[in-house]
Amino acid sequence: MSFHSGYIAIIGLPNAGKSTLLNRLLDKELCIVSNKPQTTRNSILGIRNFEDHQMIFIDSPGWYEGKLKVDSFYREQVTQTIQDADIVIFVLDGTQPQFKQNKNLINLVRSSKNKEIILVFNKIDRLKQAKMIPLLSQIAEDHPDLSEIVPCSARDGHNVDVLLDIIKSKIPEGPELYPDDMYTDKSPSFLMSEFLREAYIKFLDEELPFVLAVVVEDFKDFDTRMEFRISVYVERAGQKAILIGPGGALIHQIKRDSIMRARKFFSKKIVLDMWIKVKPNWRQSESILKQIGYKI
Ligand SMILES: Nc1nc2c(ncn2[C@@H]2O[C@H](COP(=O)(O)OP(=O)(O)OP(=O)(O)O)[C@@H](O)[C@H]2O)c(=O)[nH]1
Ligand SMILES: [Mg+2]
Numbered sequence: 001m002s003f004h005s006g007y008i009a010i011i012g013l014p015n016a017g018k019s020t021l022l023n024r025l026l027d028k029e030l031c032i033v034s035n036k037p038q039t040t041r042n043s044i045l046g047i048r049n050f051e052d053h054q055m056i057f058i059d060s061p062g063w064y065e066g067k068l069k070v071d072s073f074y075r076e077q078v079t080q081t082i083q084d085a086d087i088v089i090f091v092l093d094g095t096q097p098q099f100k101q102n103k104n105l106i107n108l109v110r111s112s113k114n115k116e117i118i119l120v121f122n123k124i125d126r127l128k129q130a131k132m133i134p135l136l137s138q139i140a141e142d143h144p145d146l147s148e149i150v151p152c153s154a155r156d157g158h159n160v161d162v163l164l165d166i167i168k169s170k171i172p173e174g175p176e177l178y179p180d181d182m183y184t185d186k187s188p189s190f191l192m193s194e195f196l197r198e199a200y201i202k203f204l205d206e207e208l209p210f211v212l213a214v215v216v217e218d219f220k221d222f223d224t225r226m227e228f229r230i231s232v233y234v235e236r237a238g239q240k241a242i243l244i245g246p247g248g249a250l251i252h253q254i255k256r257d258s259i260m261r262a263r264k265f266f267s268k269k270i271v272l273d274m275w276i277k278v279k280p281n282w283r284q285s286e287s288i289l290k291q292i293g294y295k296i
Helices: 018-026 069-084 103-111 129-142 160-170 188-203 237-244 246-266 286-291
Strands: 004-012 044-049 053-059 087-093 116-122 148-151 213-221 225-234 269-278
Touching: 004 018, 004 069, 004 103, 004 160, 018 044, 018 053, 018 087, 018 160, 053 160, 069 103, 069 286, 087 103, 087 160, 116 129, 116 160, 129 148, 148 160, 188 213, 188 225, 188 246, 188 269, 225 237, 237 246, 237 269, 246 269
Parallel strands: 004 053, 004 087, 087 116, 116 148, 225 269
Antiparallel strands: 044 053, 213 225
8 A cells, every 4th residue: 555645835814714724634723823813923834644644734824925024034934835845725714815915925836836736715604605606716717727626614624524635635655754643843842832822812912912922941841741931022111011911910811821721732731930021123133033943
């Protein structure tokens, strides 16, 4: 029996539902999700093992044409993700299917040769059939280079099994690329910092979650317990005060939420020692981005 394996990139605009879809495809809450755009900052591998094939999904940051140093870092991650892939899943928010904003990203995918491109038309739970069908035929007509168009709901899982079958039929023959007990390339430290960011995005208003960086300074893994020492960087002292909250209320809430999430994910007791620190303009400075763990 031959074995099949391949890399499957998941790309699209911010908030399209890429990370929700990846979690569905993996059947695991690996990636953080929120109703605010620009939640994902790093490309993350999620590996799903079957008897005769291995699917290696790559979640990526939403494509955003912002001017900050950090925005070009995110775009670079998307470009790299596409290059690394055998198959590209382009996730389109079906409730806002604007192709104008997707134009540069579509061109980027087109310029990478020899890849199967699957368009996932997502969030169909929020769409009426009658509205969807003409939209889908228009997309098929305008984009003849698409291998498949799959209407899906990443949130409720509708058609995700169909998508898995399509992916399976397209992954090339190849060896097992990762050990069969491995489900991601990311360390527990990385995942813990993501769970913290997810909690901050949930509890803070629009802007603030995006000016913070979570860095794990120390991590210890025991049989039944994980210990993390973490710094959270913000740009100004006023922001630090907000993150701590009156009488430390917010910091306690964030800790409680992310500890619960991590405990469920790792099935271990979680000990979290967390400090908020100020580093002015970290998003603009290459050296600070490097210092806090962004590889540029
Ligand atoms: N109704 C509905 N909502 C969805 C669906 N898929 C994702 N969402 C919601 O859309 C929002 C964005 O989801 P994410 O998975 O974080 O989107 P993303 O594309 O990874 O976003 P970035 O990481 O910011 O680029 C969240 O509120 C999700 O719950 C879907 O199929 N239906
Ligand atoms: Mg995401």
